[in-house]
Amino acid sequence: MASELDIFVGNTTLIDEDVYRLWLDGYSVSDAVALRVRSGILEQTGATAAVLQSDTMDHYRTFQMLERLLHAPPKLLHQLIFQIPPSRQALLIERYYAFDEAFVREVLGKKLSKGTKKDLDDISTKTGITLKSCRRQFDNFKRVFKVVEEMRGSLVDNIQQHFLLSDRLARDYAAIVFFANNRFETGKKKLQYLSFGDFAFCAELMIQNWTLGAVDPQADDMDMDLDKEFLQDLKELKVLVADKDLLDLHKSLVCTALRGKLGVFSEMEANFKNLSRGLVNVAAKLTHNKDVRDLFVDLVEKFVEPCRSDHWPLNDVRLFLNQYSASVHSLDGFRHQALWDRYMGTLRGCLLRLCHD
Amino acid sequence: MPGKLKVKIVAGRHLPVMDRASDLTDAFVEVKFGNTTFKTDVYLKSLNPQWNSEWFKFEVDDEDLQDEPLQITVLDHDTYSANDAIGKVYIDIDPLLYSEAATVISGWFPIYDTIHGIRGEINVVVKVDLFNDLNRFRQSSCGIKFFCTTSIPKCYRAVIIHGFVEELVVNEDPEYQWIDRIRTPRASNEARQRLISLMSGELQRKIGLKVLEMRGNAVVGYLQCFDLEGESGLVVRAIGTACTLDKLSSPAAFLPACNSPSKEMKEIPFNEDPNPNTHSSGPSTPLKNQTYSFSPSKSYSRQSSSSDTDLSLTPKTGMGSGSAGKEGGPFKALLRQQTQSALEQREFPFFTLTAFPPGFLVHVGGVVSARSVKLLDRIHNPDEPETRDAWWAEIRQEIKSHAKALGCHAVVGYSESTSICEEVCILSASGTAAVLNPRFLQDGTVEGCLEQRLEENLPAGCGFCHIPYDELNMPFPAHLTYCYNCRKQKVPDVLFTTIDLPMDAAVIGKGCLIQARLCRLKKKAQAEANATAISNLLPFMEYEVHTQLMNKLKLKGMNALFGLRIQISVGENMLMGLASATGVYLAALPTPGGIQIAGKTPNDGSYEQHISHMQKKINDTIAKNKELYEINPPEICEEIIGSPIPEPRQRSRLLRSQSESSDEVTELDLSHGKKDAFVLEIDDTDAMEDVHSLLTDVPPPSGFYSCNTEIMPGINNWTSEIQMFTSVRVIRLSSLNLTNQALNKNFNDLCENLLKSLYFKLRSMIPCCLCHVNFTVSLPEDELIQVTVTAVAITFDKNQALQTTKTHAEKSLQRASTDNEELLQFPLELCSDSLPSHPFPPAKEHLESASSNSGIPAAQRDRCSSWIELIKLKAQTIRRGSIKTTVTVEKASPVGEGNFRNRSSPPCANSTVGVVKMTPLSFIPGAKITKYLGIINMFFIRETTSLREEGGVSGFLHAFIAEVFAMVRAHVAALGGNAVVSYIMKQCVFMENPNKNQAQCLINVSGDAVVFVRESELEVVSTQQPAATCQPSCTGGEVTT
Secondary structure, three states: OEEEEEEEEEOEOOOOHHHHHHHHOOOOHHHHHHHHHHOOHHHHHOOOHHHHHHHHHHHHHHHHHHHHHHOOHHHHHHOOOOEOOHHHHHHHHHHHHOOOHHHHHHHOOOOOOHHHHHOHHHHHHHHOOOHHHHHHHHHHHHHHHHHHOOOOOOHHHHHHHHHOOOHHHHHHHHHHHHHHHHOOOOOOHHHOOOOHHHHHHHHHHHHHHHEHHHOOOOOOOOOOOEOHHHHHHHHHHHHHHHOHHHHHHHHHHHHHHHOOOOOOHHHHHHHHHHHHHHHHHHHHHOOOHHHHHOHHHHHHHHHHHHHHHOOOOHHHHHHHHHHHHHHHHHOOOOOOHHHHHHHHHHHHHHHHHHOOO | OOEEEEEEEEEEEOOOOOEOOOOEOOEEEEEEEOOEEEEOOOEOOOOOOEOOOOOEEEEEOHHHHHHOOEEEEEEEOOOOOOOEEEEEEEEOOHHHHOOOOOOEEEEEEEEEEOOOEEEEEEEEEEEEEEOOOOOOOOOOOOOOEEOOOOOOOOOEEEEEEEEEEEEEEEEOOHHHOHHHHOOOHHHHHHHHHHHHHHHHHHHHHHHHHHHHHOOOOEEEEEEEEEEEOHHHOEEEEEEEEEEEEEEOOOHHHHHHHHHOHHHHHHOOOOOOOOOOOOOOOOOOOHHHHHOEOOOHHHHOOOOOHHHHHOOOOOHHHHHHHHHOOOOOHHHHHHHHHHHHHHHHOOOOOEOOOOOOOOOOEEEEEEEEEEEEEEEOOOOOOOOOOHHHHHHHHHHHHHHHHHHHHOOOOEEEEEEEEEEEEOOEEEEEEEEEEEEEOHHHOOOOOHHHHHHHHHHOOOOOOOHHHOOOOOHHHOOOOOOEEEOOOOOOOEEEOOEEOOOOOOOOOOEEEEEEEEEEEEEEEOOOOOHHHHHHHHHHHHHHHHHHHHHHHHHHHHHOOOOEEEEEEEEEEEOOOEEEEEEEEEEEEEOOOOOOOEEEEEEOOOOOHHHHHHHHHHHHHHHHHHHHHHHHOOOOOOOOOHHHOOOOOOOHHHHHHHHHHHHHHHHHHHHHHHHOOOOOEEEEEEOOHHHHHHHHHHHHOOOOOOOEEEOOOOOOOOOOOEEEEEEEEEEEEEEEOOHHHOOHHHHHHHHHHHHHHHHHHHHHHOHHHOOEEEEEEEEEEEOOOOOEEEEEEEEEEEEEOHHHHHHHHHHHHHHHHHHHHHHHHHHHHHHHHHHHHHOOOOOOOOHHHHHHOOOOOOOOOHHHHHOOOOOHHHHHHHOOOOOOOOOOOOEEOOOOOOOOOOHHHOOOOOOOOOOOOOOOEEOOOOOOOOEEEEEEEEEEEEEEEEEEOOOOOOOHHHHHHHHHHHHHHHHHHHHHHHOOOOEEEEEEEEEEEEEEEHHHOEEEEEEEEEEEEEEEEEHHHHOOOOOOHHHHHHOOOOOOOOOOO
């Protein structure tokens, strides 16, 4: 006596959050049933395994039908087939677009292409996230990317408008899209200690200050691409390290200001020129795409690692970077104050975020 | 030219991509009504076209307005080849034809294609300008309102209830026409959808004409069904109750009414004689619950045979001997009236209503039903549907005569159904025999009646339980006692009805869903032989279904069934029976006895042990159920009830049939105290199985209740959350173990598992009640059983429940006791000898006495059942190839407080824009229906040739049902409504052919589109409102909610 057909359709579509999570996590029906059994639901409700199986199948079928709509969330709001209360709709969308930290770290900065998609099974093996879930997350990234790619206006706003995500999630997606577009390298071993949150923080600063949108709110792709002119101009900063007088003056200004305030003063004094050279060279190199991609690798190599090897406390890093940026204003021979601020203002925030274990 | 239909096509959205190259669509729209077609411009390259068309105007007859649907077709323009259809929308413009309903249809409609399902939406505006026609030979019946609701709709008052209207139209089924071989499935499906839409329109118009003839203005309880007879054609038939309704529009109209509920209450049983002067004790017989009278002329011959066979419309003859002695003047008046109204109604005093205005229902006699097996032949002339008409007329006649035999002149809660397999068709009709108050049946002054009635004040709440037939001349053996409420009239010990529990009925505890399920194998046969085989099986099935119901009812410790619906479905090689009803404990009826098990071989020790073990289990179950459903009937001293002495004739019969087990039975009885016992004989494994299956029904998990009536007796504080759902299951039986027993088990498991799944799915709504649980079973293929359930889950407030029930109970008891006091004095003076001299138990005892049964009359104790006789009776059922069986079931009576419908709703949550509620009930908890917008009656076909790709049968049907819901909601929203009440899925015919990767499904749904307003939003409106909301919502006269 096998059930040939077994369905339940409510006038208000029933959404079981737990089953939805299992479905999103890519479990098969039988795995999901097993997991639900393990959760003790049978004991709580007095149901049988057959009931659970039927219930799970039913929810899975509903989710499959909803998935098409979830690909374009505004459709979910306007469609007539499933009557779902607004709060539930929001939950469906938010959960569908949520992603795993472990997964996003793997693909962050990678091109969202077929090639990457092929590597998903490796990622799945490595992270323990089911392949199905990896695919969903990858497709979400790609879908959002495709939709907002050529749009005007704020990246976060566009994402929010077209995918109806919460502010938090929309910001995360903006970071993902920004990283994918600029192909920042995040997979190197020395970057492994960084979380998605660290990168997202940097992405937000960079979007705010370094993109076309930062100067021209009407530009196409304004939040996606870095401001080419700005990157070009960054070469001008080279003078800070190339001009020996300027470098010495800068150093003495910083040292004077920080003497007695820094626990690692002597190390700083000894390292100043190296650090400054590192930071300015990173800026100067950003004209090349290759170097843009390596931005985070360079920052870690040139600044974070030296600091770490000398055991700089975070507060000292902050004091140093503040002073380092501010002192440039007192360098009379230096004419690119605004440029320096646009560069260093963002970089200072990023570096502080990157300086942890 | 009495009407101008105006249509405007505004826009489309979410259209499918029709041109792969551009990923876009060049859409345009054809608007067709009758033979006229208009087209919009082509809107190039868009999935969201903005046509913004002019007003397309159709000048049409009102006859066409009623019959024809507006047909809107969305197409993709193609320069080189034929235009591709995207899909269609059919709009029934009937709601625009009544003055009070919708004035405009405007909104987004899903574009539906029978192959692809919903493909985008289209925004349409439809208006109708009706010219005043002062017409003469009308073919149209514009303006007659139709309601699916089987009670007087909430914002109306019934002035007159005219009675039964029926009509059927037949046609060839396009699916079986020769042309179907050459046209596409899509064309065939569309032809069918259109035809059925046309036929429904025609049917509705014809019924409307009949209503006009009767001078009514509305049809309530309108039920329209399709019979897909295959080769022999397509029948669309409908029944309903013609009424004259008054709209309660201004507060002035309803306030007086709702201010005087007590008055209304009092006059309810106006024509019941307060003075019971005949007191012959009722016969005590074991058979009373299982009386089957097949071929009424035989089994009822004891009664006045003239009434049974005589088809004349003078019920006087039938009633004369039965009740004249007992209920004098008023009854005669009623009869006169009835004769009159019967004439008015053209032969059938039937009512499709299941709930009535207060005072309408006087007595209930019991369930009457009739079935007939017919061989289908091709309908030769669609304009002369005489054969089908004759078939139904025959059945109705039988129902009518059964009702007469029960001393009743009317049938309420009446319904008809069919089950078709190949060329065999079972026609079924059932209803509840009743005596009605003529006040609503006649033209004239309600006020006048009202005043008259006020003088006679009678106990409310138990009147309907009192037997309408003459106890000396009973149509079937029954066990009568004095009403436990008023003590004056006789009541049976069990009452089965097809109606909802009357508002004012006194109920103890809560109710529950009771189902009997049964399968019978049958040999495959052709034509006549097949029909005969089915006919032979039917009586046995009816009997067994009835026995199961009885046993389960006793197991629950209850004594009445409401909303009984017995469905017998026919398949190639089996018959299925499914009966659903809501069991309750009516305070007016005696406490049901337990169930006794009797073994056949008393010598065998281990067997004995086994039996006693089973007995214990049964007793435990009864005790548990009583606790679960809070059944604590008041303790009553034995002497209070005039202990009925068994009528000698019945008695002897009892003994004769009792045979060898009778001794044992007495023994067991003794051990069981004075309880009325229902004995199950376990003489073979079959019977064992039966007992087991009795015990396998699992009660719903805690926090859940279920019933198949409108509302759950004993729960009265509904909160506003409702969830309507449809669940479908199909199982394939393995052909290896096809025995009756295995079948029964499979079927039973199927239903039980389905219920369990529902409870599990809806667990987040606890505490909640599944109301109006409607099971339908069908046998689509040889080894397939399909069960479809539609119901609504309603949450209620548990804490508040306790409080309100308590206060209610208190109030009711107070009232009951005062009533009783008043009443006691009166009869005592008149005929003190006939009444118990004991003082009536004080109200307090009602609460205190637990479920002690010590007060049960001694005479009841030796009741037991022997079924052999019934089987014998049934043997006489074959009548010239078309066989009918009839079940006549008892009646009983409740007392007192029917206010379980008091819906004290806490402040409701915000009602989101665009949400359309659907419910099979006639009301929406915590809300007030302010307007009825018209009937929704929709028929859809969906077919696929890519079943696997659409997720298999489950995926296919799941999507389809979701689409049907969506289309219903869209139509309601376009009418300006926010809910569908009395929603019903009348048909869900599913066929699959997995080998060909194909499936097809037909669904027919209907309901009433309404506008409701949350009570919380109404609070400002008036202070009178609370009074109105406590009013039972089904009462027509004063309903204001």
